[in-house]
Amino acid sequence: NAGVTQTPKFQVLKTGQSMTLQCAQDMNHEYMSWYRQDPGMGLRLIHYSVGAGITDQGEVPNGYNVSRSTTEDFPLRLLSAAPSQTSVYFCASSYGGTGIGYGYTFGSGTRLTVV
């Protein structure tokens, strides 16, 4: 099992560009989520999904879109990149929304810089 796979690992964007961060899991987890991690801010929830076809906003959703067409994939789209979106992005999955029993499994992260 690969667990949670994120691509790319590193990305540099120019202000105004758009891109998609990919996330795939092979554990048949219903719940998937995207977090951003900034120094001193911990992990902040961007968007999450409780199953295919269902998504919802987290704490910091502005400037990001998600969709969940399959159980395995949960891509995060940056619509028009801004320097404030420079961050490390983590995708996580679990059997349930609160990770009861097994916790969240995180991907290795995407380090994004917007110039």
Add this chain to the structure above:
Amino acid sequence: GQQVMQIPQYQHVQEGEDFTTYCNSSTTLSNIQWYKQRPGGHPVFLIQLVKSGEVKKQKRLTFQFGEAKKNSSLHITATQTTDVGTYFCAGGTGANNLFFGTGTRLTVIP
């Protein structure tokens, strides 16, 4: 909204000393989880606590969940250089999602 506060933000210890990080929630939690993130890595699940007053141990790590289910602590006995990293607590409220604390970055001086 839901807030999970964690202190201290940073902690430097000599190898062999003990270390404790504390987590406090503004609301009652259904469960609390702890994660460790090595420098340059991703968070890795350590443990989950569900019951009021619960105490769990993993080798040199002791985890506690408060009686009111609003606070938790992680204590490491006799730190080693392999303990270096950031420790996060994350609280669940019974609905979807976990709310992560800001983390405590542990540095162990050999």
